[in-house]
Amino acid sequence: MAIIALLILTPLLGFLAPSRRLALAVLVVVWAVIFPFQTHDVLRADDGDVSDELVGTIAYFAVNYAALAVAVFMTNWLSRRRHADHPTPEAAR
Numbered sequence: 001m002a003i004i005a006l007l008i009l010t011p012l013l014g015f016l017a018p019s020r021r022l023a024l025a026v027l028v029v030v031w032a033v034i035f036p037f038q039t040h041d042v043l044r045a046d047d048g049d050v051s052d053e054l055v056g057t058i059a060y061f062a063v064n065y066a067a068l069a070v071a072v073f074m075t076n077w078l079s080r081r082r083h084a085d086h087p088t089p090e091a092a093r
Contacts (some may be wrong), residue, residue, distance in 0.1 A: 001066060002034045006071040013056060014078025023079050031068055 017023035042060060057087055 001038045002031055003067045005030055005034055006067055010071045010074045013080060014075045015082050017079065020076060020079040023075050027071060027075050030069075031071075035064065 006027070009087060013023040013027055017026065039060075078088065
C-alpha cells in the first residue's frame with residue numbers, strides 16, 4: 001500500500017508541485033500516514049516462527065525504507081528538472 005502510493009505520487013509531485021520542498025513534504029507525510037497502518041496489518045499476521053519472523057520483519061522495513069529513499073530521490077530529481085526547464089518568474093529576475 002505504501003509503495004503503491006509512492007509509485008503514484010512520485011511523478012505527480014515531482015512535476016506538479018510548485019516547489020521541491022512542498023513535493024518532498026507531501027510525499028513524506030503521505031507515507032508517514034500510510035506506513036503505520038500497513039505495518040500493523042503486516043506484523044499482526046504472524047505464524048509463530050521467530051527466526052522467519054525476524055528475517056521477514058527486517059526485510060519488510062528494508063524494502064519500505066529503500067522505496068521511500070528512491071521516491072524522495074526521484075521526486076527531488078524530477079522537481080529540479082522541471083524547474084530548470086520552466087523557471088518561475090521570480091527565478092528569471
